[in-house]
Amino acid sequence: xxxxxxxxxxxxxxxxxxxxxxxxxxxxxxxxxxxxxxxxxxxxxxxxxxxxxxxxxxxxxxxxxxxxxxxxxxxxxxxxxxxxxxxxxxxxxxxxxxxxxxxxxxxxxxxxxxxxxxxxxxxxxxxxxxxxxxxxxxxxxxxxxxxxxxxxxxxxxxxxxxxxxxxxxxxxxxxxxxxxxxxxxxxxxxxxxxxxxxxxxxxxxxxxxxxxxxxxxxxxxxxxxxxxxxxxxxxxxxxxxxxxxxxxxxxxxxxxxxxxxxxxxxxxxxxxxxxxxxxxxxxxxxxxxxxxxxxxxxxxxxxxxxxxxxxxxxxxxxxxxxxxxxxxxxxxxxxxxxxxxxxxxxxxxxxxxxxxxxxxxxxxxxxxxxxxxxxxxxxxxxxxxxxxxxxxxxxxxxxxxxxxxxxxxxxxxxxxxxxxxxxxxxxxxxxxxxxxxxxxxxxxxxxxxxxxxxxxxxxxxxxxxxxxxxxxxxxxxxxxxxxxxxxxxx
Amino acid sequence: xxxxxxxxxxxxxxxxxxxxxxxxxxxxxxxxxxxxxxxxxxxxxxxxxxxxxxxxxxxxxxxxxxxxxxxxxxxxxxxxxxxxxxxxxxxxxxxxxxxxxxxxxxxxxxxxxxxxxxxxxxxxxxxxxxxxxxxxxxxxxxxxxxxxxxxxxxxxxxxxxxxxxxxxxxxxxxxxxxxxxxxxxxxxxxxxxxxxxxxxxxxxxxxxxxxxxxxxxxxxxxxxxxxxxxxxxxxxxxxxxxxxxxxxxxxxxxxxxxxxxxxxxxxxxxxxxxxxxxxxxxxxxxxxxxxxxxxxxxxxxxxxxxxxxxxxxxxxxxxxxxxxxxxxxxxxxxxxxxxxxxxxxxxxxxxxxxxxxxxxxxxxxxxxxxxxxxxxxxxxxxxxxxxxxxxxxxxxxxxxxxxxxxxxxxxxxxxxxxxxxxxxxxxxxxxxxxxxxxxxxxxxxxxxxxxxxxxxxxxxxxxxxxxxxxxxxxxxxxxxxxxxxxxxxxxx
Numbered sequence: 001x002x003x004x005x006x007x008x009x010x011x012x013x014x015x016x017x018x019x020x021x022x023x024x025x026x027x028x029x030x031x032x033x034x035x036x037x038x039x040x041x042x043x044x045x046x047x048x049x050x051x052x053x054x055x056x057x058x059x060x061x062x063x064x065x066x067x068x069x070x071x072x073x074x075x076x077x078x079x080x081x082x083x084x085x086x087x088x089x090x091x092x093x094x095x096x097x098x099x100x101x102x103x104x105x106x107x108x109x110x111x112x113x114x115x116x117x118x119x120x121x122x123x124x125x126x127x128x129x130x131x132x133x134x135x136x137x138x139x140x141x142x143x144x145x146x147x148x149x150x151x152x153x154x155x156x157x158x159x160x161x162x163x164x165x166x167x168x169x170x171x172x173x174x175x176x177x178x179x180x181x182x183x184x185x186x187x188x189x190x191x192x193x194x195x196x197x198x199x200x201x202x203x204x205x206x207x208x209x210x211x212x213x214x215x216x217x218x219x220x221x222x223x224x225x226x227x228x229x230x231x232x233x234x235x236x237x238x239x240x241x242x243x244x245x246x247x248x249x250x251x252x253x254x255x256x257x258x259x260x261x262x263x264x265x266x267x268x269x270x271x272x273x274x275x276x277x278x279x280x281x282x283x284x285x286x287x288x289x290x291x292x293x294x295x296x297x298x299x300x301x302x303x304x305x306x307x308x309x310x311x312x313x314x315x316x317x318x319x320x321x322x323x324x325x326x327x328x329x330x331x332x333x334x335x336x337x338x339x340x341x342x343x344x345x346x347x348x349x350x351x352x353x354x355x356x357x358x359x360x361x362x363x364x365x366x367x368x369x370x371x372x373x374x375x376x377x378x379x380x381x382x383x384x385x386x387x388x389x390x391x392x393x394x395x396x397x398x399x400x401x402x403x404x405x406x407x408x409x410x411x412x413x414x415x416x417x418x419x420x421x422x423x424x425x426x427x428x429x430x431x432x433x434x435x436x437x438x439x440x441x442x443x444x445x446x447x448x449x450x451x452x453x454x455x456x457x458x459x460x461x462x463x464x465x466x467x468x469x470x471x472x473x474x475x476x477x478x479x480x481x482x483x484x485x486x487x488x489x490x
Numbered sequence: 491x492x493x494x495x496x497x498x499x500x501x502x503x504x505x506x507x508x509x510x511x512x513x514x515x516x517x518x519x520x521x522x523x524x525x526x527x528x529x530x531x532x533x534x535x536x537x538x539x540x541x542x543x544x545x546x547x548x549x550x551x552x553x554x555x556x557x558x559x560x561x562x563x564x565x566x567x568x569x570x571x572x573x574x575x576x577x578x579x580x581x582x583x584x585x586x587x588x589x590x591x592x593x594x595x596x597x598x599x600x601x602x603x604x605x606x607x608x609x610x611x612x613x614x615x616x617x618x619x620x621x622x623x624x625x626x627x628x629x630x631x632x633x634x635x636x637x638x639x640x641x642x643x644x645x646x647x648x649x650x651x652x653x654x655x656x657x658x659x660x661x662x663x664x665x666x667x668x669x670x671x672x673x674x675x676x677x678x679x680x681x682x683x684x685x686x687x688x689x690x691x692x693x694x695x696x697x698x699x700x701x702x703x704x705x706x707x708x709x710x711x712x713x714x715x716x717x718x719x720x721x722x723x724x725x726x727x728x729x730x731x732x733x734x735x736x737x738x739x740x741x742x743x744x745x746x747x748x749x750x751x752x753x754x755x756x757x758x759x760x761x762x763x764x765x766x767x768x769x770x771x772x773x774x775x776x777x778x779x780x781x782x783x784x785x786x787x788x789x790x791x792x793x794x795x796x797x798x799x800x801x802x803x804x805x806x807x808x809x810x811x812x813x814x815x816x817x818x819x820x821x822x823x824x825x826x827x828x829x830x831x832x833x834x835x836x837x838x839x840x841x842x843x844x845x846x847x848x849x850x851x852x853x854x855x856x857x858x859x860x861x862x863x864x865x866x867x868x869x870x871x872x873x874x875x876x877x878x879x880x881x882x883x884x885x886x887x888x889x890x891x892x893x894x895x896x897x898x899x900x901x902x903x904x905x906x907x908x909x910x911x912x913x914x915x916x917x918x919x920x921x922x923x924x925x926x927x928x929x930x931x932x933x934x935x936x937x938x939x940x941x942x943x944x945x946x947x948x949x950x951x952x953x954x955x956x957x958x959x960x961x962x963x964x965x966x967x968x969x970x971x972x973x974x975x976x977x978x979x980x981x982x
Contacts, residue, residue, distance in 0.1 A: 137889055
């Protein structure tokens with residue numbers, strides 16, 4: 001079975017099918033098709049995990065078909081321990097997004113569902129592409145559905161946010177395209193990522209390529225100082241858009257670092273590790289402080305995302321297995337937690353049509369079930385032990401401690417700041433006396449919302465209590481990666 | 491081989507006969523029966539396609555010179571001609587309703603269109619400065635007249651006048667350049683010129699003389715392609731001409747201009763590549779800069795697409811100037827094929843974009859302001875989706891054909907070791923992406939001014955959909971078109 005092909009094309013075809021059903025008259029049918037497509041898309045990714053051999057470091061489930069012989073491009077797919085989990089995460093989140101948008105989206109349902117399904121397929125493509133150009137095509141193509149999602153179903157300032165999102169990321173990607181073409185040229189006409197891993201490159205070229213790729217990935221992560229599109233995009237995007245953006249799209253940049261930058265440019269990576277560590281720490285500390293003063297809940301979570309992603313890039317550039325594995329775990333965990341946090345804000349926004357913290361207060365009195373679930377996610381976001389948030393952060397801090405005490409110290413401050421901004425927001429929104437009439441009229445979670453948040457709560461706890469199934473998959477691949485990074489290729 | 495065999499020129503003969511027949515037939519056709527002329531024009535195109543296929547099959551793709559070296563039939567010319575037929579046939583379908591509504595669907599339009607196509611075909615098959623120039627003039631004269639087709643519109647007449655004056659000047663420059671080269675080499679036949687130039691360019695005096703002629707040739711060529719600083723006519727003509735004519739000007743003649751560049755620079759003056767590549771580099775960078783920046787400031791769609799054309803032609807030149815690196819043309823075929831792929835893709839995109847304007851125009855309403863696209867997604871989701879594909883393709887975002895066009899050209903540039911040029915191109919592409927995105931924004935994010943569904947004939951809508959889908963299909967499977975371009979360039 002061509003599992004990876006299925007993982008990519010099942011959601012895309014389901015999306016096209018939804019589009020073909022026409023206008024909003026057929027909304028119930030469209031939702032049903034979307035849900036079936038998303039669930040089926042998730043089911044086909046499960047054998048990727050169960051059939052995965054954790055002892056093997058190389059690529060598995062490999063498919064390779066000639067695609068554009070003119071440029072020696074192959075439809076070349078495969079996953080290793082680093083990428084396999086992201087396919088599952090992505091397919092899982094897509095199911096939740098479809099359910100979460102069930103009643104909230106009333107206009108242009110087909111386009112909404114189709115955009116998410118198509119994007120889900122494209123994202124699976126990014127995580128499984130082993131050909132540089134194929135990767136680029138998927139990487140870029142994801143921009144189109146996201147642009148449309150933010151622009152059509154977003155908030156009042158959506159057009160500005162959509163354009164900013166698109167142009168920022170396009171600029172990064174275009175520079176990456178030049179870098180990929182340079183690698184293609186230097187490797188004697190090969191777009192295979194694995195060939196590039198072995199390609200000897202002088203330090204000067206490596207440094208230039210590093211910056212070419214850095215911009216593309218840094219914008220996507222996003223790293224300070226090219227992060228400014230993210231709060232705008234998140235604030236204006238509909239809930240589903242924020243969820244996919246935070247849970248999956250941000251991972252593309254970080255994934256780019258492990259798939260391209262580290263193994264292809266090991267010497268430049270080591271040479272510039274100080275820069276990356278510095279940028280990551282600025283993201284962790286400074287953006288953490290910025291999050292503290294936000295008055296808009298979505299903005300706050302957006303900044304918190306940047307801060308958490310700072311941990312990921314930090315983990316990659318301390319070059320030990322604690323750091324890299326911790327960063328990968330953090331990526332998965334952040335996928336669950338940020339999705340949950342944005343869904344929580346979405347639940348409140350659907351009822352109150354406000355994201356302002358000041359408009360809330362005492363929500364626990366009217367929505368106790370919701371308050372309990374959000375408590376869990378807030379704790380996870382601040383890195384409480386026994387939640388998934390703790391595992392990744394702890395591993396990265398351990399890794400940093402081995403490298404440099406002060407780096408670890410600065411990184412560890414996030415445990416304080418993270419707790420401060422998350423719990424302070426939680427306190428102001430949920431606790432206290434009922435703030436106004438609107439809050440008094442709130443209704444607690446309905447079945448669908450409970451299901452979505454419940455599934456995420458289960459994932460967050462499971463990963464926090466028993467992270468082994470996640471880490472054991474990536475172990476061999478991470479060691480292989482570190483071996484590549486340690487090998488000078490000047 | 492060098493004899494008087496007329497078979498290779500069969501498509502031109504068929505077209506000439508067909509165009510004359512059309513001209514006469516049309517005299518006896520009343521206005522309400524104009525469909526007869528229209529059908530006749532389409533069947534002439536079909537006959538030409540059959541003739542070209544027959545010649546291609548008959549010669550087996552070999553290089554054939556005829557009319558004592560005035561005329562060449564190679565795969566390049568066949569492929570470009572076929573592309574031109576498709577483009578002109580589509581232009582006919584797209585513009586029918588528009589012209590009919592405005593009382594412009596007369597025999598003149600059809601005849602001029604076919605004669606302009608004849609001019610393009612002669613250019614594509616030219617192997618002599620003389621035939622090249624004749625083809626060019628035939629094409630240009632027809633276009634001047636077509637721009638002024640709507641005689642009552644002051645804007646159209648002004649545009650035609652500008653086009654004519656500047657076009658005549660450019661032709662003069664071109665002729666002057668040709669005469670210089672002729673003076674140095676003593677021949678008008680391009681293949682002979684190439685041999686002479688190979689000998690002469692070693693001598694520095696002769697070399698200077700040749701470069702002097704080359705400058706004028708490049709200037710004339712740049713005018714026809716519409717690249718900065720010879721671009722002034724493009725925005726005015728695109729805006730002033732009736733949209734149906736803009737559609738014609740913006741599509742097939744680009745193929746002819748590309749053929750002209752190949753015939754003159756590559757077939758004739760490849761030994762001067764080091765000189766003309768530098769000139770093209772300046773033209774290319776300026777075009778991308780001015781085309782993309784000026785397009786942002788436009789509120790008129792036709793004008794915006796005009797500046798976008800300038801930028802695209804600049805991008806296309808990047809391929810042409812990456813062929814020869816330090817006297818070595820190992821990768822030249824790849825680079826020229828990349829340019830050709832770019833032009834063909836661009837023509838398909840331009841056809842779709844102007845076709846869309848024609849579709850959205852109706853009796854008494856010209857769709858030409860950016861605002862006219864507002865809320866198109868509400869009015870007709872499918873039409874909006876086609877336009878979305880067209881815009882992302884023009885911006886060069888995968889998975890559309892426009893991306894592979896940019897990719898091939900950029901790859902050629904990087905292979906030529908000019909990474910800085912690739913970075914410049916990429917930066918201007920980003921700037922360009924903004925105004926294409928603005929159209930997507932207008933269509934999808936804004937509310938419509940009126941919510942009348944988009945009308946239009948069935949065959950028009952089907953063809954336009956096919957046009958958009960083709961860009962998507964070639965975006966997913968670009969190889970066949972790339973191979974075609976590569977084979978065509980290899981045949982030189």
